[in-house]
Amino acid sequence: MSAVTTQLEQASRHSSKSLEIRSHSPSTRQFPQNASIVLIGSRGSGKRSLGFIGARHLGRRLITEDHYFQEVAGLSRGAFLQRHGKREFYERSVEVLREMLDKHRSGCIIECGMGSLAKEAQRALFEYSKTNPVIYVTRGSQRIRKLLNLEEQEAARLEAGDLSHRNCSNLEYYNLYDQSCDDMTSSENGSPNVASRLKHAKEDFSGFLDFLTGQGVIRSGLESPFSIAALPPEFRSFTFALSIRLSSIPDLDLQELEAGADAVQLKIDAIHPDMQKFIGKQVATIRRKLAVPIIYHVEENVFQGSNLSTSEKQDLYFSLLEYGLRFCVEYIVVDLKYSSADVEQLVKHSGQTRVIAHHLSREQDSLGWDADYRMIQYRRAKSLGCDMIRFVQATSKESDNEAVRAFRAKIEAIPDHLPVIAYNLGDYGRPSLIENRIFTPVTHPIMQTTVSLSQVRQFLPTASEAMQTLYQKSILDPLHFYHLGASVFYSLSPAMHSAAYEVCGMKNDFHSLRVGSLEDIHRICQDSSKSYHAKAIGAANTLLPLRILPDGRPLDGSTKSLLRQANYRSKAGPVCAYYGDNTDWVGIITCLRRNVSPRNAVQPSKTTGLVIGAGGMARAAIYAMIQLGCRKVFLFNRTIENAKTVARHFNSWAKGLSNDGEIVRVLSSIDEEWPSDFESPTMILSCVPAMGVGTDGPANFEMPLRWLESPTGGVVMELAYLPLDTPLLRQIRRVRNETKKAWVIIDGLEVLPEQAIAQFELMTGRKAPKRRMRLEVLNNHHEYEAQGES
Structure with missing residues (x-):
């Protein structure tokens, strides 16, 4: 008997549990944006850390059940139990939990302690889940056992009790182990670095909360129409979905699969004994390793070889879909062969997850692409509230490829039509796959050699x-891309972009072009339209050509007009204007978010930042700090007037963000004491060249020690990378060794790829192969450093 059959029979024996999960699903996952979020789960699952991360990220109040109990009851939970006994402790715990939930329905992150195991408490949480997100935080049982140092029997009891949380929650989050928790790590360029704890967990959970609350959509609204964050994959041209089977993930090194995919289609093809936790772990792993949206698809063959009845298969199918919704996958596929009532119920429960209606035609059953029933299914999917529709047909005829082109054109001619995915399966259908515009399923060369051939569709x-x-x-x-400047031949940008083009199969090229006067570039930038970010920063580092489109419609500068341009960026043609954007700030804010420790999380009323320099990069650094929430930024530059000009620009732009109307302040001298009314800086960014440019010599900047008195250390970021080991970084290493304060060093080789990644995505409209671009920097920087010194 196969393992899959055995597992399915186990699922059949436990079908009542699956049905219970399905029937207890909340009526909606649409919550008010500011609805309080509750975290429940076992000891050792990381709820407290995630609560802290979430509260900082969303700017909310963190409430912990243990602290609230002591505040209300006047005793700690342990002391109350010892004094009043189990029965009164139980009743008081439930009473306090109900009060805590009821009084904090908005604006909070609430972390529940072990009081959530009580049956009455779980009833209260279940009722709360009808209006608010209740997230069950899980983790590998072996990890929890190790963290808590539990014996096997005690660990089993803890896990059995923990599973009850699933029935009183509407969402689930698998908390992957974060290696940045180790005391010391090495940065990617090999230099020692002090780890900022939980940097990966912080990125993972912040992204989860952004999706859940819709914050990510709000942030993307500030992006330019050319940013892939502003335009979901289904509205971009020729996007790819890397097809991965759930059963094959343990055989894969997922980070090796990064190459041009805009999403991962996770195919649920087998039943696992601990299905929900297993799926949760794989979803979390994909998000951490590949950082792309997930299309969750339960395969029909998941039931093959089972003895399940038709109704049991249907119940199991929708229970498996429910798992996907609990994990907040970005897209979920539902088969239109099931009843409209079931599909409509799924849509009702979907929350922020977008629903893809799926219709498969087997060749022997197909009436062809022009059959009326396809349009009937299209109208049905739209009436049920689905967000997209996918038509797939098995074929052995090349003529079907022309038929699918005609079918797509027919759908796309309908006003306000659903985004449509349509292609043929099989060797003869490959041309239609490639011409499909949205989420074309693709594989990866590594998968063809590391997993069973039966798990990879060869066509x-x-x-x-x-x-x-x-x-x-x-x-x-x-297309031809150019890097312009006075010293561009020492840049690593061409190597990064060229490597990205190669791995993605793109025919573009990227060249450096030295210009005699930077004023020429400045003049072009002044004459171009600009993104929100470039306007705020007052500087653009990326110019995108705007072309005369085939439809002849004029370029009017509107968002709609620019979106048409964004979907035409991979086509050549006459240039009628330019669009300016800035990606320097993206590289900076990405690295700050990754490396700022929880102790130094940005607090508008407290956190102080310091920027050295007053050029375009310094402007980007100030803007990145403001976007993080910092409202106290100091600026030092050897030419004071330049610093004052930059400060005036941002203080004018940021009116209303600060109580006193001033965000950026100028330090007039390196001999100046740190202002006593402000905290010592915990974010320090050096934006001055470490090598000479033209007639200007290198800055060779070092910090006055009295500006480095933060008791909790902080982050020091050096934007220069030629040379890599600057006087400032050598100084910070000495200070760190002498004071033992937790200063995290970010050198230019960590920032540079993040800026280039954002630039690649702006210029091409495609997801960047981030790992490949970072690797190119590490492999080539010694050669470029030698050129810079010669």
Whole structure:
């Protein structure tokens, strides 16, 4: 008997549990944006740390059940139990939990302690889940056992009790182990670094909360129409979904699969004994390793070889879909072969998750792409509230590829039509796969050698192969990109971008071009339209050509007009204008978010930042700090007037963000004492060149020690990378060793790829192969450093 069959029979024996989960699902996952979020789960699951991270990220109050109990009852939980006994402690715990939930329905992150194991407490949490997010935080049982130093029997009791949290929650979060918790790590360029604890957990959980609350959508509204954050994959042209089976993930090194995919299609193809936790772990792993949206698809063959009845299969199918919704996957696929009532119920429960209606036609059952029933299914999916629809047909005829083109065109001619995915399966259908515009399923070369051939559809192209074919068919045009400046030949940008083009199968090229006068570039920037960020910063580092489009409609500067341009950016043609954006600040804010420790999390009323320099990079640094929530930024530059000009710009732009109307202040001298009315800086960014440019010599800047008196240390970021080991970084290492304060060093080689990644995505409209670009920097910086010194 196969393992899958055995597991399915186990699922069948426990079908009542699956049905219970399904029937107890909340009526909605749409919550008010400011609805309080509750975290429940076992000891050792990391609820307290995640609560702290979430409260800082969303700017909310953190309430912990233990602290609230002591505040209300006047005794700690342990002392109350000892004094009043188990029965009164139980009743008081439930009473306090109910009060805590009722009085804090908005604006909070609430972390529940072990009081959540009480049956009455779980009834209260279940009722609360009808209006608020209640997140069950899970973790690997072996990890919890190790953290709490539990014996096997005690660990089993803890895990059994913990599972009851699933029935009183509406969401689930698998808390992956974070290696940044170790005391010391090495940065990617090999230099020693002090770890900022939980940096990966912070990124993971912040992203989860952004999706849950809709904060990510609000942030993306500030992005330019050319940012892939501003335009979901279903509204971009020729996006790819890397197809991965759940059963094959343990055989894969997921970070090796990063190459041109805009999403991962996670195919649930087997039943696991601890299904929900297993799926949760794989969803969390994909998010951490690949950082792309997940399309959650329960395969039909998951039931093969089972003895389940038709109704049991249907119940199991929708229970498996419910698991996906609990984990806040970005997209979920529902098969239209099931009843409209079931599909409508799924849509009702979906929250922020977008629902893809799916219709598969087997070749022997198919009436062709022009059959009326396809349009009937399309109208049905739209009436049920689905967000997209996918039509797939198995074929052995090349003529079906022309038929699917005609079908797509028919749908796309409908006003306000649903985004449509349509292609043929099989070797003969490969051309239609490549010409499909949204979430074309692709594979990866590594998967063809590391997992069973039965788990990889051989007719699927890789993302690189699909891109190459699009260029061969002139659907996309090769483009030339240029890096302009006075000292660009010492830049690592061409190496990063060229490597990214190669791995993604793109025919573009990237060249450095030295210009005699930076005023020429400045003049072009002044004449171009600018993104929100470039306007706020007062500087642009990326110019995107705006072209005369085939439809002849004029470029009017509106968002709609720019969105049309964004979907045309992989085509050549006459340039009618330019659009300026800034990616320097993206590289800076990404690295700050990753490395600021929880102790130094940004607090508007307290946190102080310091920027050295007054050029374009310094402007980007100030803007990044403001975007993080810092409202006290000091600026030092050897030419004071330049610093004052920058300060005036930001203080004028940021009126209303600070109580006293002033966010950026100028330090007039390196001999100046740190202002006594302000905390010592915990974010310090050096934005001055470490090597000479033209007639200007290197800055060789070191900090006055009295500016480094933060008791909790902080982050020091050096934007220069030629040379990599600057006087400032050598100084901070000495100070760190002498004072034992937790100063985290970020050098230029960590920041540079993040800026280039954002630039690549702006210029191409495609997800950047981040790991490959970072690797290119590490492999080449010694050569470029030698050039800079010669």
